[in-house]
Amino acid sequence: MPKEYKADYRVNILKENITGIEVTCCGHHLGEMRFQNNEGLICPVCGTHHTVTLQYNHFHIRQNQSVKGEDKI
Numbered sequence: 329m330p331k332e333y334k335a336d337y338r339v340n341i342l343k344e345n346i347t348g349i350e351v352t353c354c355g356h357h358l359g360e361m362r363f364q365n366n367e368g369l370i371c372p373v374c375g376t377h378h379t380v381t382l383q384y385n386h387f388h389i390r391q392n393q394s395v396k397g398e399d400k401i
């Protein structure tokens with residue numbers, strides 16, 4: 329991943345189905361989120377909470393700064 333990007337989302341597709349989303353943040357590969365509603369990963373460096381939200385004909389990938397006590401997923 330080029331260093332100028334703070335975060336990167338690699339969406340994996342197998343036979344036209346999304347299988348997962350690999351998240352990189354602050355230069356660290358955090359892992360892969362399953363393509364299910366409210367899946368999430370938290371960056372240990374900056375605390376950003378990356379989540380996937382599925383809706384009926386689209387999905388969102390969001391970043392939220394973690395709030396103390398609310399950062400468990």
Ligand SMILES: [Zn+2]
Nearest residue numbers: 353354371374
């Ligand atoms: Zn980060």
